[in-house]
Amino acid sequence: MDNVNPKTRVSAAQTLKNIEAYHAFSAMTDYRANNPDNSRESVDAAYAELRAAEHNAIVTQAAAAAGVDLLIAARRKLHNSMLGVKFEARALYGPNSDQVAALGLKKKLEQSKKRKTKKAEE
Helix, strand or coil: CCCCCCCCCCCHHHHHHHHHHHHHHHCCCCCCCCCHHHCHHHHHHHHHHHHHHHHHHHHHHHHHHHHHHHHHHHHHHHHHHHHHHHHHHHHHHCCCCHHHHHCCCCCHHHCCCCCCCCCCCC
């Protein structure tokens, strides 16, 4: 029978306390459990399972972070390449060409110009 409801979340602080208690427990050489769920072998297995799960979580998190770093670098590389393509297209086809517009840029003639307003003479 479990002592903890399966829906209960055990906090990190409580887990640290449990690890400290486990280390104190491991020093008890004369411990004999009546309940097999509380035997030394069972507790050792639970501790080993915790350590394996922590290791797996750390490795998975590191792999995910590395994947995000690769994604960011790939996005930056494509962005840099496309900026170069747009610059080259303006030079090759001209600033008013359909090719420049196809790349998502405005033709030079379509760009809004700043209009100077004449001040009203008094």
